[in-house]
Amino acid sequence: MSEPNVVTITTYEAARDAFRHKQLRQALYDAGEVVMADVLVNLHGEAHRARRRLENRLFRRDSHARYERDLFPPIVAETLAPHVEQGRAELVGLSHQMMMNLAAFTAGVDRPQGTPEETFHLYSYMMRFIEGATLAHYTGDREAKRAEVAAALESFDGEFLQPSIARRLAALARSDAGEITEDDLPRDVLTVLLRNRDDLELPAPVVLRETCFYLLAGAHTSATAFVRALHAIFAMAATAPADAEQAATDLAFLQRCVQETVRLQPSSPVAMRWALADIDLRDGQRVAAGDKVVIDLMAANRDPSVFGADADRFDPHRELPDGVGRAGLSFGSGMHACIGQELAAGVESAAAPDGDQLYGLVPVAVQAVLRAGARPDPQDPPRLDPESARGYWATYPVVFTGPPRG
Numbered sequence: 001m002s003e004p005n006v007v008t009i010t011t012y013e014a015a016r017d018a019f020r021h022k023q024l025r026q027a028l029y030d031a032g033e034v035v036m037a038d039v040l041v042n043l044h045g046e047a048h049r050a051r052r053r054l055e056n057r058l059f060r061r062d063s064h065a066r067y068e069r070d071l072f073p074p075i076v077a078e079t080l081a082p083h084v085e086q087g088r089a090e091l092v093g094l095s096h097q098m099m100m101n102l103a104a105f106t107a108g109v110d111r112p113q114g115t116p117e118e119t120f121h122l123y124s125y126m127m128r129f130i131e132g133a134t135l136a137h138y139t140g141d142r143e144a145k146r147a148e149v150a151a152a153l154e155s156f157d158g159e160f161l162q163p164s165i166a167r168r169l170a171a172l173a174r175s176d177a178g179e180i181t182e183d184d185l186p187r188d189v190l191t192v193l194l195r196n197r198d199d200l201e202l203p204a205p206v207v208l209r210e211t212c213f214y215l216l217a218g219a220h221t222s223a224t225a226f227v228r229a230l231h232a233i234f235a236m237a238a239t240a241p242a243d244a245e246q247a248a249t250d251l252a253f254l255q256r257c258v259q260e261t262v263r264l265q266p267s268s269p270v271a272m273r274w275a276l277a278d279i280d281l282r283d284g285q286r287v288a289a290g291d292k293v294v295i296d297l298m299a300a301n302r303d304p305s306v307f308g309a310d311a312d313r314f315d316p317h318r319e320l321p322d323g324v325g326r327a328g329l330s331f332g333s334g335m336h337a338c339i340g341q342e343l344a345a346g347v348e349s350a351a352a353p354d355g356d357q358l359y360g361l362v363p364v365a366v367q368a369v370l371r372a373g374a375r376p377d378p379q380d381p382p383r384l385d386p387e388s389a390r391g392y393w394a395t396y397p398v399v400f401t402g403p404p405r406g
């Protein structure tokens with residue numbers, strides 16, 4: 001098969017338009033079907049609309065509030081406590097543990113033991129699934145890797161998913177019998193899927209993949225944002241100490257810092273689509289049916305016509321045009337716009353009713369680390385992963401210099 005023609009979008013308006021175009025279909029995970037076949041982000045048209053409508057029910061304001069205020073803080077505290085006790089932590093490892101535990105909770109994957117060993121075990125499954133979803137970038141023997149990922153899915157199914165399904169089916173039966181209320185049911189994607197399995201024609205392998213997809217969609221993105229935001233705040237201590245202090249004490253400002261970090265370093269630096277028809281893009285480029293469209297988020301989020309002449313600079317005080325989010329297009333837009341955006345990064349201040357602001361789990365988790373008095377370990381500086389062009393941290397040691405802030 002000949003290589004497709006590739007059209008790259010680098011400006012904000014054209015990128016936003018492309019995200020919303022109905023004749024552009026998801027292309028990022030084509031080689032990753034072992035995990036990604038028929039999962040939400042890969043569906044198109046009516047099939048996507050029906051699944052999204054259903055799953056949207058979980059990602060409503062009342063659920064966000066309950067997650068952020070009641071359900072997540074104990075998980076954050078539980079993950080952080082042993083590190084604070086030791087007086088030090090390695091943020092990359094910590095971020096993965098913390099965000100995966102939160103994502104497992106939202107996806108509906110129970111961790112019955114709740115031990116660090118169980119977290120690591122689940123984490124090793126998740127990393128396998130990420131390898132499966134991103135097989136397009138794999139340079140080794142793809143067939144062998146695909147088989148490895150398929151085997152991991154099968155053991156994850158037996159070990160984690162089937163017991164989680166059994167608990168939820170029992171809870172749904174009790175709810176149908178009137179023994180428990182709607183509010184007593186688990187608030188997670190798996191419960192939503194099980195409840196609507198027949199309407200949506202969801203065979204067991206799709207339930208398995210959709211749950212795994214939520215695990216990786218929620219965990220990896222939030223973990224990277226968490227470490228990068230902490231780095232940006234530590235860096236501010238040298239360049240803008242008043243801002244660094246404000247970030248530690250004012251959650252609304254900290255939320256801006258997280259959003260600015262996510263704008264400058266999107267967790268997914270590109271989005272990709274296949275053109276289903278001939279299209280004229282907003283930036284004047286022409287796309288023919290069958291072309292591949294690459295949306296360069298790194299460039300679109302630094303478009304000076306939207307973010308100003310200093311678009312490349314980290315500035316949480318930045319003034320933005322109406323209708324432009326602080327995180328730029330890092331959460332996508334249009335039909336596939338991130339379903340977890342508000343959960344991860346909250347609602348921007350102006351949009352929230354008075355006194356009822358939600359800040360998002362990344363700012364809340366970053367705040368917990370700052371409150372524990374974290375700062376980079378002067379004896380052991382952080383190191384970027386030399387293998388990664390995307391600027392991932394390989395290790396980020398911190399020490400906790402109490403007393404904890406209240």
Ligand code: HEM
Pocket residue numbers: 026028040041042052106214217218219221222225262266267268271272329330331332333335336337338339340341343344362
């Ligand atoms: C900082 C954190 C996050 C970032 C930067 C992020 C980014 C994104 C982006 C760019 C997309 C659109 C992909 C595309 O159009 O091709 C997306 C979609 C999605 N995200 Fe997130 N995400 C984050 C957190 C989360 C969380 C916490 C969850 C789950 C609770 C989640 C679940 C999803 C799902 C299910 C989709 C697919 C939506 C659809 O296709 O309708 N994400 N995310």
